[in-house]
Amino acid sequence: MTDEHTTDDANASKESITTHSLSRRHYLGGVGALGLASIAGYSSEGRAADSSVVSVGAGSYTTTLPSGEGSPPATVYATGDISAPYPTNDWWSSILFEQYGAPLWAHPLAAMPTSEGLDLSHPTEWTFTNDSGDSNRDNIAAMDDSTDVTLSTTGGSFADTQCAGYGDWHTDICWGANDSTTPTLDITLTQGSPFAFAEISGADAELTFAVTPTVWADQGNVLGLSVNGHHYGLFAPSGSTWSGLGSATLTSALDGAGYLTIAVLPEATTTALSRYESYAYNQITGTTVSWTYDEAAGEVRTTHTFETTDRAESSATGTIAALYPHQHKNTSTTLDGDTFVSPRGTMQTTTGTSFEMALDLPPVLPYMPDIGSVDQTRLAGYVDDVEAESPLVRVGSDTPGDGTYWTGKNYERLAQLRPIAEQVGDMTAADTFITALRTDLETWLDASVSGSTDSEDVFYYDDTWGTLIGYNDSFGSGADLNDHHFHYGYYVKGAAEIARRNPTWADASNWGEMIDHIIRDYANPSRTDSMYPFLRNFAPYAGHSWASGNAGYELGNNQESSSEAVNAYAAILQYGEYTGDTELRDLGAYLVAHETAAVDEYWYDVDEENHPSSWNYSYAAIVWGGGYKYDTWWTDDVEAIHGINALPVGGHSLSLGRNRAAAASTYTELVDANGGDYFDYWPDILWEYRAFSDPADALNLFEGRASSYAVEFGESKAHTYRWLTAMDGLGAVDASVSADTPLAAVFDDGTAKTYVAYNAADTETTVTFSDGTSLSVPANSLATTGGSSDSGGSEGSSVPTIDSVSTTTSTKGPWTNAIVDWTVSDADGDLQSVTVDLRNDAGTVLDEMTTSVSGRSASGTADLRTKNTPTTVAVMVTDAANNTTSNTTTL
Numbered sequence: 001m002t003d004e005h006t007t008d009d010a011n012a013s014k015e016s017i018t019t020h021s022l023s024r025r026h027y028l029g030g031v032g033a034l035g036l037a038s039i040a041g042y043s044s045e046g047r048a049a050d051s052s053v054v055s056v057g058a059g060s061y062t063t064t065l066p067s068g069e070g071s072p073p074a075t076v077y078a079t080g081d082i083s084a085p086y087p088t089n090d091w092w093s094s095i096l097f098e099q100y101g102a103p104l105w106a107h108p109l110a111a112m113p114t115s116e117g118l119d120l121s122h123p124t125e126w127t128f129t130n131d132s133g134d135s136n137r138d139n140i141a142a143m144d145d146s147t148d149v150t151l152s153t154t155g156g157s158f159a160d161t162q163c164a165g166y167g168d169w170h171t172d173i174c175w176g177a178n179d180s181t182t183p184t185l186d187i188t189l190t191q192g193s194p195f196a197f198a199e200i201s202g203a204d205a206e207l208t209f210a211v212t213p214t215v216w217a218d219q220g221n222v223l224g225l226s227v228n229g230h231h232y233g234l235f236a237p238s239g240s241t242w243s244g245l246g247s248a249t250l251t252s253a254l255d256g257a258g259y260l261t262i263a264v265l266p267e268a269t270t271t272a273l274s275r276y277e278s279y280a281y282n283q284i285t286g287t288t289v290s291w292t293y294d295e296a297a298g299e300v301r302t303t304h305t306f307e308t309t310d311r312a313e314s315s316a317t318g319t320i321a322a323l324y325p326h327q328h329k330n331t332s333t334t335l336d337g338d339t340f341v342s343p344r345g346t347m348q349t350t351t352g353t354s355f356e357m358a359l360d361l362p363p364v365l366p367y368m369p370d371i372g373s374v375d376q377t378r379l380a381g382y383v384d385d386v387e388a389e390s391p392l393v394r395v396g397s398d399t400p401g402d403g404t405y406w407t408g409k410n411y412e413r414l415a416q417l418r419p420i421a422e423q424v425g426d427m428t429a430a431d432t433f434i435t436a437l438r439t440d441l442e443t444w445l446d447a448s449v450s451g452s453t454d455s456e457d458v459f460y461y462d463d464t465w466g467t468l469i470g471y472n473d474s475f476g477s478g479a480d481l482n483d484h485h486f487h488y489g490y491y492v493k494g495a496a497e498i499a500r501r502n503p504t505w506a507d508a509s510n511w512g513e514m515i516d517h518i519i520r521d522y523a524n525p526s527r528t529d530s531m532y533p534f535l536r537n538f539a540p541y542a543g544h545s546w547a548s549g550n551a552g553y554e555l556g557n558n559q560e561s562s563s564e565a566v567n568a569y570a571a572i573l574q575y576g577e578y579t580g581d582t583e584l585r586d587l588g589a590y591l592v593a594h595e596t597a598a599v600d601e602y603w604y605d606v607d608e609e610n611h612p613s614s615w616n617y618s619y620a621a622i623v624w625g626g627g628y629k630y631d632t633w634w635t636d637d638v639e640a641i642h643g644i645n646a647l648p649v650g651g652h653s654l655s656l657g658r659n660r661a662a663a664a665s666t667y668t669e670l671v672d673a674n675g676g677d678y679f680d681y682w683p684d685i686l687w688e689y690r691a692f693s694d695p696a697d698a699l700n701l702f703e704g705r706a707s708s709y710a711v712e713f714g715e716s717k718a719h720t721y722r723w724l725t726a727m728d729g730l731g732a733v734d735a736s737v738s739a740d741t742p743l744a745a746v747f748d749d750g751t752a753k754t755y756v757a758y759n760a761a762d763t764e765t766t767v768t769f770s771d772g773t774s775l776s777v778p779a780n781s782l783a784t785t786g787g788s789s790d791s792g793g794s795e796g797s798s799v800p801t802i803d804s805v806s807t808t809t810s811t812k813g814p815w816t817n818a819i820v821d822w823t824v825s826d827a828d829g830d831l832q833s834v835t836v837d838l839r840n841d842a843g844t845v846l847d848e849m850t851t852s853v854s855g856r857s858a859s860g861t862a863d864l865r866t867k868n869t870p871t872t873v874a875v876m877v878t879d880a881a882n883n884t885t886s887n888t889t890t891l
Contacts, residue, residue, distance in 0.1 A: 085466020117152025298738030365651030372729025408490025481549025489568020556625020
């Protein structure tokens with residue numbers, strides 16, 4: 001989250017969308033019986049015939065800013081050859097938003113653009129300050145980026161800076177781009193690079209040092225010098241000389257060639273100077289990440305590639321790159337032995353044009369298995385309690401639920417509840433939860449519902465920046481482009497839970513293309529998309545996401561709720577798996593693997609190597625470009641400080657338990673700071689986190705206050721009880737064992753291991769774990785070793801029967817509604833599901849609803865709708881043995 005968190009918790013010509021092929025399912029669960037047309041107050045006649053509303057499948061977005069809403073700045077500081085979509089939310093994005101930008105923490109270099117040029121430093125010393133309620137403990141650890149040297153020209157000052165180019169983790173900053181009367185200065189900074197590459201025209205180079213530097217090597221065009229205890233190499237073209245030696249200002253005409261490189265050096269030696277000189281003339285002009293998810297090995301492999309433009313003085317190929325801890329700990333690339341201090345810990349260097357790293361895909365489950373000492377009657381009662389809420393989509397003046405963030409948290413709550421209701425056999429509740437989620441989500445996905453100028457529940461496309469903004473926005477997600485991954489990840493999570501039982505809902509002709517837009521906004525895998533930038537929130541080199549859209553802070557960009565970032569990327573993985581879209585699944589796998597690795601290193605510092613040893617804390621609630629903070633944006637309550645990097649807790653959170661000792665240590669730090677384990681801010685979140693280190697203790701804490709604690713907004717008592725009892729039965733997360741499927745996990749209770757896997761395919765499959773264990777998983781089911789499965793029912797020999805079907809249709813505006821009443825039966829009493837869909841002449845499914853059923857007979861009603869012309873209604877009933885019977889009726 002960003003500083004906007006202050007409470008607890010294009011036009012049609014730009015449409016160029018890749019549609020995703022979807023696998024069909026024979027087993028589908030409860031989607032619900034309530035269509036949008038039956039929402040109170042909805043009227044198709046109220047839909048706006050507005051040219052600014054762009055239809056996308058069954059949904060739409062608007063290109064007209066809703067009345068009264070704030071939008072991103074009208075001015076973008078970029079040269080004319082760069083256009084939208086712009087890569088916001090990066091370490092350097094302040095260049096796009098501000099006249100001179102804000103501090104740029106490239107690591108190991110730090111920089112600050114000014115009207116004169118670029119201030120450079122190599123921060124190595126920590127400073128500690130306090131802005132919390134505890135005056136005895138400094139809660140902020142920041143590196144001192146006091147300027148060592150300013151790189152400028154002899155031609156005077158500049159009106160602004162502008163972005164002149166960028167790659168996946170580098171940026172090109174230009175001074176004087178729009179003023180023909182002044183010189184130009186162009187500097188390339190790259191995350192992980194010790195080099196700053198400069199090009200100058202119309203003036204000489206001028207370097208002004210904080211104090212007179214010590215020059216310890218003078219080789220004419222190449223100088224080795226030290227200032228403020230930091231060591232640098234200056235590399236000018238051959239034939240150049242430096243004037244001003246012995247003073248604080250050096251100038252050079254650069255022999256008319258107009259280029260210059262400054263490098264921070266690991267030591268003040270001629271050996272280091274010579275080594276860095278070999279690469280100093282290879283200007284970085286491209287940075288590209290690529291990834292592969294090896295499903296069989298359960299591993300994500302990532303390649304980081306550097307492209308360079310080599311000057312005549314170059315004597316080596318490639319560049320020197322400094323790797324962060326999460327990179328050098330997980331690479332087989334040869335490391336050179338040079339190290340640099342950085343706010344992320346010790347960086348180690350490698351040379352060449354690329355390096356690779358490999359990460360295990362962390363354990364991810366869609367929900368927890370039905371294991372543990374759970375009282376099913378009690379759990380069913382908790383489900384009933386939520387089912388009785390009215391409304392289930394909580395909005396209004398007495399709740400915070402009407403913005404994108406709070407709306408999304410409620411989607412998470414409902415998505416968690418549906419499988420729990422299924423586990424206790426309450427299919428009515430399961431339908432109720434998914435109906436409420438689907439109905440509200442579809443309202444957001446269709447800008448024509450209330451007209452394009454309505455500020456409520458609508459997505460607006462801003463073509464100035466290339467972004468999709470939901471209004472009402474939350475915490476600066478509109479004007480500042482903050483937190484899109486946090487908010488929209490919840491929307492994708494809700495869509496994934498719908499698609500888990502009803503993949504046709506996610507067809508491109510239905511709601512899938514709008515979900516595709518949402519994913520592309522915050523985690524676009526394409527660099528050639530005309531509407532959205534590549535991986536808006538995720539920083540490929542840093543290995544984690546940034547939350548602030550403009551990064552306009554002294555300490556650079558920041559991210560508070562790393563757990564909500566993991567949730568957003570796990571949502572993509574699940575959505576891709578349920579819809580059969582391997583590109584999205586693999587994207588989610590890449591993002592989850594890296595984000596969780598970075599969380600371990602930089603938020604929790606599980607190896608105790610990266611945070612400053614003299615800081616008061618071993619956990620950071622906020623990671624900044626220049627340091628860490630033990631605090632939140634809205635409160636210094638220690639429960640929130642710890643809980644914000646745990647919520648929402650679910651099957652996607654299991655990486656937090658990979659290192660049980662570290663989880664125990666962090667929990668102890670929380671208890672010590674809180675003065676005990678009585679929690680009153682977010683008790684359920686903290687009990688759920690405690691379950692990673694001591695599930696029995698966590699369950700005891702819950703039981704002691706089960707009837708009296710305040711439930712966190714995105715949580716439910718049913719989910720908390722289900723989570724705690726499951727973790728108590730399963731034991732510790734065992735991440736040493738991987739699986740050949742993305743939705744799997746292994747647990748160890750000290751006596752035996754439990755293997756869990758979800759099969760999103762249409763047929764039964766066998767999942768193989770890396771220790772040789774095999775697990776048979778029925779279609780569309782979660783299974784565990786020991787025979788536990790939630791596939792439901794027993795295998796029977798009879799074929800289910802469709803006893804009656806009647807259909808009534810009506811038309812309102814562009815919509816056709818079909819009310820289908822059905823009755824089914826099965827002699828073996830193992831009914832499983834009934835699927836009803838509308839189809840056109842080509843047999844394309846236009847809308848579909850599935851209801852979970854059980855017993856010997858069942859009846860129900862499907863409320864279907866479509867903007868297209870339906871010609872038939874198809875009904876299919878399935879039993880627990882996957883026997884099916886179908887009936888097709890012509891309308």
